Amino acid sequence: MVALVTGGGKGLGLVIAEHLLSNGATVVVVDRDRDALDALPTSVFGKCLDVTQPEEARTVVASVVKEHGRIDVLVNNAGVIYNEPLVNIMKPEGIMHDYGRFREAVTVNLDSVFIMTCAVVEQMVLLRTKGVIVNISSISACGNEGQTAYAAAKAGVNAMTVTWSKELGRCGIRCNAVAPGFIGTESTHQALSVDSIKHILQNTPLGRLGKAQEVAQAVATVIENEFINGVILDVNGGLVI
Amino acid sequence: MDKRLALILSEVFRLKEKEINIALTKADVGSWDSLKQMDLVLTLEREYNILLTIPDILRMVSVAGIVDVLREKGVALED
Ligand SMILES: NC(=O)c1ccc[n+]([C@@H]2O[C@H](COP(=O)([O-])OP(=O)(O)OC[C@H]3O[C@@H](n4cnc5c(N)ncnc54)[C@H](O)[C@@H]3O)[C@@H](O)[C@H]2O)c1
Numbered sequence: 001m002v003a004l005v006t007g008g009g010k011g012l013g014l015v016i017a018e019h020l021l022s023n024g025a026t027v028v029v030v031d032r033d034r035d036a037l038d039a040l041p042t043s044v045f046g047k048c049l050d051v052t053q054p055e056e057a058r059t060v061v062a063s064v065v066k067e068h069g070r071i072d073v074l075v076n077n078a079g080v081i082y083n084e085p086l087v088n089i090m091k092p093e094g095i096m097h098d099y100g101r102f103r104e105a106v107t108v109n110l111d112s113v114f115i116m117t118c119a120v121v122e123q124m125v126l127l128r129t130k131g132v133i134v135n136i137s138s139i140s141a142c143g144n145e146g147q148t149a150y151a152a153a154k155a156g157v158n159a160m161t162v163t164w165s166k167e168l169g170r171c172g173i174r175c176n177a178v179a180p181g182f183i184g185t186e187s188t189h190q191a192l193s194v195d196s197i198k199h200i201l202q203n204t205p206l207g208r209l210g211k212a213q214e215v216a217q218a219v220a221t222v223i224e225n226e227f228i229n230g231v232i233l234d235v236n237g238g239l240v241i
Numbered sequence: 242m243d244k245r246l247a248l249i250l251s252e253v254f255r256l257k258e259k260e261i262n263i264a265l266t267k268a269d270v271g272s273w274d275s276l277k278q279m280d281l282v283l284t285l286e287r288e289y290n291i292l293l294t295i296p297d298i299l300r301m302v303s304v305a306g307i308v309d310v311l312r313e314k315g316v317a318l319e320d
Contacts, residue, residue, distance in 0.1 A: 088275040089282065138308050146276060195271030 001025040002068045002222075004061070006051050006116055007078025008044070009036025011134065011185050016075055017044055019216035020223075027221050028064050034219040038218075054119070061119040070129050073223055074120040076113045076157075079138040080105065081191045082150045102149045109153035109233045113160060121164075121173065130172035132223050135161050137179040139236050154179075156230050165230030166184075174229040176222040181236025184209035205238035221241070242304075243318040246311070248302045249288055250304065266303040281307075289316045 001024070008017040008029030014036075021027045021043060030049040031037055037046035045067075049060045064071060082105040086097050107229045113135055124131040138149050141154035157177060164175040182188055183198050188209065192200070201207055222228050247261040254270050254277060265317040267273045281301070282293050293301075301307045308318055 069245055089278065089303075090275045090278050092299055095295070146274075166297065193271045193274070241296065 001072045002028070002064075002070055003073035003075065004028045004030065004064060004071050004120065005075040005077055006030050006049075006112070008075075008093055009040065009046070010087065011187055012180070012183065012215050013075070013077040013087045014040075015083075016216045016219050018191045019220055020073070020075075023220060025073070026068055028068065030060060051116050052107050054115045057115050057119045058122075061123060062221070065123050065127070070127050071120050071123055071132045072129060073134065074116060074131070074217060075134045075136065076116055078112055078116075079109045079136065079153075081187055082109075082137075083191060084149065085146045086148050097148055105149035106153045108155075109150060110156040113157050113212060117153070117160070117164065118234035121149060121168065124173055125171055126143045131174075132174065133161075133164060133168075133175040134219050135175070136176040136219075136224055137161070137177040137232060139179055139181040139234070139239065139241055141179060141232075142241065144241055159233060162230050169229060176228055177232045178215060178222065179232050179234050179236070180210060180215045181234070181239045182209050183212055200239065203239060203241075204236070208237065210235060210237060243308075243320075245288075246308070249284055250281075250307075252263060253277060253284055263304050263308065263312065285311070289314070291316065 003020045003025045005013050005017045005027060007013040009031030017027045017029050028045040028047060029040060029048050030051065032048065032050040034048055040046045047060050049056055051057060084097050084101060087095055089095050100204060117133055135157050137157045140151045141158050144151050144154040161175050163178040168175060215235050218233050222231065222233055242262055247258050250261045257309045259271050266281055278298065286293060289311065297310045301310055309316060
């Protein structure tokens with residue numbers, strides 16, 4: 001099995017890549033962070049790519065197919081958690097959400113998933129690969145205070161997941177999403193204040209943050225089980241936001 | 242510290258009333274983000290029947306700043 005993991009240079013993507021590797025897959029990671037790529041375990045193949053660039057994406061995906069024969073699994077993990085409320089009365093230069101930043105957040109979290117899926121599914125269809133697409137969504141997809149752009153992007157990811165599961169089933173290609181809640185990653189601790197994390201823990205029935213490994217296990221499950229298609233699998237300890 | 246104001250602030254920021262003092266600033270209160278600032282403004286406007294402008298709101302980043310703005314709006318507050 002050849003798996004391509006986007007944004008696998010660090011955080012959840014790296015743990016997913018290592019998990020798939022330990023399950024016997026050949027793993028290729030694409031990331032825009034060159035330093036992170038240099039630090040990858042030697043058994044993981046790394047390629048530099050900004051997943052918001054369609055032409056570059058097509059070229060890199062074609063090179064992966066040339067080197068490894070095919071791509072069986074695409075994990076669309078690259079993304080950036082972005083917080084900005086619609087109205088910020090503390091911002092004297094303008095109280096409303098910046099449109100440029102809205103576009104940036106949507107491009108990196110939603111357009112990237114479309115771009116990478118197009119590049120990979122093209123190869124799957126041409127090579128008749130019965131592959132799997134796994135999109136990393138988020139609990140925020142159902143709407144989260146302070147995250148207009150991020151929530152909208154992740155809701156879009158969920159909608160594309162279900163749409164593609166219906167369209168691509170006829171080619172034997174499955175599409176699922178894994179929607180993590182709050183995972184104890186560096187990005188979570190950067191994005192959230194100590195107070196917000198305390199509040200989340202109080203409201204999570206399991207009373208703790210998730211582990212990156214638990215997200216990776218969910219990704220492996222939706223890949224392995226060949227009758228799971230069009231599912232958004234929550235990994236959130238029972239938290240409802 | 243004015244009792245009514247201390248109660249309002251403790252409810253908005255989910256702090257104990259005894260934790261509210263005149264030296265407290267936005268930097269000391271983890272939950273004091275822009276959304277909480279909006280809650281604060283709406284609560285103060287409702288409670289004291291006043292209207293706060295953006296320049297007022299930008300000064301309200303400490304309990305002392307809030308007290309100054311409220312007094313300028315004619316709100317009588319205990320020391
Ligand atoms: N950490 C969490 O608690 C959490 C919760 C829910 C969803 N998620 C989602 O999980 C995914 C990974 O999050 P993370 O917390 O590991 O983030 P992270 O910031 O730790 O890692 C993201 C990786 O993606 C790469 N990346 C970002 N933009 C890129 C681009 N345009 N092109 C190529 N690479 C790019 C970064 O360089 C980085 O290596 C994201 O989609 C995020 O929305 C995370």
